[in-house]
Amino acid sequence: MPSTLRERFWENYSLDELTPQEWEALCDGCGQCCLLKLHDDETQELAILNVACRLLDIQSCQCSDYANRFDSVPDCTQLTPALVKEFTWLPQTCGYRRVAEGRKLAGWHPLLSNDAERVHRKGISVRGFAVSQDEVPEGRLEEHIIAVLPM
Numbered sequence: 001m002p003s004t005l006r007e008r009f010w011e012n013y014s015l016d017e018l019t020p021q022e023w024e025a026l027c028d029g030c031g032q033c034c035l036l037k038l039h040d041d042e043t044q045e046l047a048i049l050n051v052a053c054r055l056l057d058i059q060s061c062q063c064s065d066y067a068n069r070f071d072s073v074p075d076c077t078q079l080t081p082a083l084v085k086e087f088t089w090l091p092q093t094c095g096y097r098r099v100a101e102g103r104k105l106a107g108w109h110p111l112l113s114n115d116a117e118r119v120h121r122k123g124i125s126v127r128g129f130a131v132s133q134d135e136v137p138e139g140r141l142e143e144h145i146i147a148v149l150p151m
Contacts, residue, residue, distance in 0.1 A: 004019070004021045005019075005021060005022055005025055006019075006022065009022045009025075010022075010026060010095070010099050010105060010111065011104075014081075015081035015084060015096070015099060015100055016081045018081075023081075025110075025111060026095045026096055026099065026111070027095060027096070028093070028094065028095045028105075028106075028108075028109050028110060028119050028124070029061050029062065029110060029116055029119050029125065030061060030091070030093065030094070030119050030124050030125040030126065031052065031056055031058070031061030031062075031125050031126040031127070031130065032090075032091050032093075032094070032124075032125070032126055033077075033079060033087075033090065033094070034052050034053045034055075034056040034061075034063070034126070035048055035049055035050065035051065035052055035053075035126060035130060036048075036049045036051045036052070036053065036133060036141065036144075037049065037089060038141065038142070038145070039151065044150065044151045045148050045149065045150055045151060046089055046148070046149045046150075046151050047142075047145045047147070047148050047149075048089060048145070048146055048147040048148075048149065049141060049144040049145055049146060050126075050129055050130050050131060050144050050146045051130065051131055051132070051133050051136050051141060051144045052126055052130040052131065052132055052133060053073055053076065053133055054073070054132055054133040054134050055069055055072060055073055055076075056126075056130070056132070058126060058127060058130050058131070058132060059127060061119075061120070061125045061126060061127055079096060081100070084096045084097060084100040085100055088149065088151075089149055091124075093106060093124050095109055095111075108122045108124070131144070
């Protein structure tokens, strides 16, 4: 674990108290937050697609231009401690969500396992089922809905 991280910070500090490095380390690398979502104003439902943002490298589940993502993708949503509780679409496995809800990190989380590939081997990441936004015409996005959640 890099020395810039306090020992077991996720258990000892609230999300608001984390350093930027600790905040980033809390990400489990699943890529699920980078899946496109469609909001239906009539039904107040949110559809989650198996279509990933064009910047997501689906193999590594990492943003290919993380430093400039907001310039490249204007509707990219920055996850913050305040928004974790609002983003009810975050998966139950999400490290941010688990800590915000007072739950422990999953045993496969890289902070516990020291194995960034474990999230992929456990089938939690989008690797293997997501497709890039560049591969799906906008008119066919609805064909890629994998879940519908109430808002």
